[in-house]
Structures are given as structure tokens and as C-alpha cells.
Amino acid sequence: MKRSILAVLSLAACGDDGGNGVAADAASIDMVAVEACTGGTDDDGDTFADCDDDDCWDNAACWQVADDADLPADLGDPSADIDKIRATLVGGTATFYATFHGAWPPPAATYWWYVRFEIANDGNTPVAGVTVERKDAVDGATYLGTTTASDVTVRQTPTGIWARIVNVPVEGEKYYIESGIQKATPGTRVTDTVVGAPAPLP
Ligand SMILES: [Ca+2]
Ligand SMILES: [Ca+2]
Ligand SMILES: [Ca+2]
Numbered sequence: 001m002k003r004s005i006l007a008v009l010s011l012a013a014c015g016d017d018g019g020n021g022v023a024a025d026a027a028s029i030d031m032v033a034v035e036a037c038t039g040g041t042d043d044d045g046d047t048f049a050d051c052d053d054d055d056c057w058d059n060a061a062c063w064q065v066a067d068d069a070d071l072p073a074d075l076g077d078p079s080a081d082i083d084k085i086r087a088t089l090v091g092g093t094a095t096f097y098a099t100f101h102g103a104w105p106p107p108a109a110t111y112w113w114y115v116r117f118e119i120a121n122d123g124n125t126p127v128a129g130v131t132v133e134r135k136d137a138v139d140g141a142t143y144l145g146t147t148t149a150s151d152v153t154v155r156q157t158p159t160g161i162w163a164r165i166v167n168v169p170v171e172g173e174k175y176y177i178e179s180g181i182q183k184a185t186p187g188t189r190v191t192d193t194v195v196g197a198p199a200p201l202p
Contacts (some may be wrong), residue, residue, distance in 0.1 A: 009170060018148065037061050047156075049197040051086055054157045057099050060087055064199050067192075069101055076190035077110065078102030080181035083160075085092065086174040087117075090196035094168045098177050098194075099160035108154050111136060112182040112189070117163045118144055119172035129176075132161065145169070172198065 024145040033044040037056035040100035051062035060066070064086045065124030071081035087096045106113045116136040129144030130152045143149065146169055153164045175198050181187040 003050075015068060021082070032195060047106050051097075052095065052133055052162070053098075054159045054162070057084065057086075057097055057159050064088075064176050065196060067194060071101075071190065071192050076188070077106055077181050077183055079106035079110070079115070080179050080190050080192055082177065082179050082192045082194055085177050085194050087177065087196065087198050089119060089168060089172050090173070092166065092170065094165045094172065094175070094198065095163070096165075096177060097160055097162040099181065100179065104160050105134070106181055108137075110134070110181060110183055110185065112183045114178075114180050115161050116144075116176065116180075117177040118176040118178075119165070119168050120176060121171045122173040124174075127172050128165050130163055130165060131162070132156075174198070178194050188201070 011131045011153070035053045037050050037059040038061060040049060042051070042053070044055065046053060048055060050197045056062045057103060063084045066084050069081060074107050079100050081101040082099050085096070085098045085116050088094065100116060112133065112135040114133035116129065116131040120126050120202050124143040128147045129146070130147060131139040131142045132154055133140050141149070143152070146167065147165055151165055151167045153161050176193060176195050177194040178191055180189050181192040
């Protein structure tokens with residue numbers, strides 16, 4: 001998110017041009033702080049730095065996977081189709097985001113949507129994670145492995161969804177990000193899943 005800083009420069013507080021023929025009363029310069037997606041600092045002051053800032057979710061430096069449009073349009077809402085993701089696991093903290101080819105969050109008329117952020121071990125057993133959903137207009141969350149509600153921070157923006165999970169067991173070997181949508185009930189659920197190894201942070 002960008003935050004504006006307005007700087008007003010009073011160039012002619014005395015009201016006269018001083019004899020140079022230029023009547024300058026005031027000028028304003030609108031300086032917009034922009035998040036630089038590397039460097040480790042929160043440049044625009046929204047408390048999120050670099051790839052955690054949704055201003056950077058469309059920056060190639062922040063993608064772990066840039067998925068193409070792999071979910072055929074005739075299968076369902078493109079909001080189920082994951083576009084770009086990032087999944088990191090460092091020191092027991094997992095951080096994820098996912099963006100989508102369609103609008104986010106999915107249209108209000110959608111009967112059920114969910115996103116699952118999961119860390120699993122090499123036997124594919126979940127060790128930590130959260131599923132965020134809205135079903136029949138009710139928001140909900142369920143937790144995987146050792147994760148409890150107090151371990152999880154989730155935020156949603158018009159760009160996508162982000163989650164941070166702390167206290168992740170060290171045996172996390174891989175991540176799953178799965179998006180699912182069922183447009184109506186009865187109806188067919190469509191899903192999109194990305195699997196990989198959590199990226200180390202620099
Ligand atoms: Ca920021
Ligand atoms: Ca930055
Ligand atoms: Ca996809």
C-alpha cells in the first residue's frame with residue numbers, strides 16, 4: 001500500500017515577487033513513497049517490507065512460481081486459478097502469498113472458496129498450515145498439523161492472500177498452496193494446486 005507524503009513549499013511568503021517578475025505564492029510537491037522490493041526495509045510505511053508488501057507481489061523478484069493460466073476457463077471462476085506464489089520457511093516461520101488470474105477475493109456470489117497454505121514433511125503429512133475459506137457467506141479457518149489460530153496471521157488484499165505461520169516444526173520439507181472454488185450448491189468444485197520446496201531467504 002502506498003502512502004502519500006505532501007510537502008508544501010512556501011516560496012513567496014512575503015507576497016511580493018521581489019522584483020524578478022515572477023509571482024510565486026506557493027508550490028506543492030506530492031511525493032509518493034514507493035516500496036522497493038529488495039533491501040529489507042519498509043519503504044512506504046505500511047509495515048510490510050519487500051515481498052511481504054502487496055505492492056511487490058507482481059515483482060518478479062518475489063515470485064517463487066509464476067504459474068501460467070493452467071486452469072481452463074470453462075472449468076470455473078478464474079479466481080480459483082493461482083497465478084503467482086511465494087512460499088518461504090525460515091527459522092520456523094512460513095510465509096506465503098498467492099495471486100490469482102481472476103478477481104480477489106472471489107465474487108460474493110461464490111458459494112464456497114478456500115485457500116490452503118500448508119507445510120508438509122517428506123511423507124506428505126501436514127506439519128503446519130491454515131485453510132482460509134468463505135462458505136455460504138461465512139468466513140472460516142481451519143488449521144493443519146501443529147498450527148493453532150494464534151500461530152497464524154492472514155491478510156487479504158485486492159491482489160491476493162498472504163499468510164504467516166509461526167512455530168512451524170523443522171521437518172517441513174515442502175509446501176502446498178491449493179485454491180478451490182465451488183460457484184454454487186449443488187455444483188462442482190475446481191481446484192488449482194502448486195507444490196514445491198519452500199525457498200530459503202537470502
Ligand atoms: Ca511496505
Ligand atoms: Ca523494501
Ligand atoms: Ca494456475
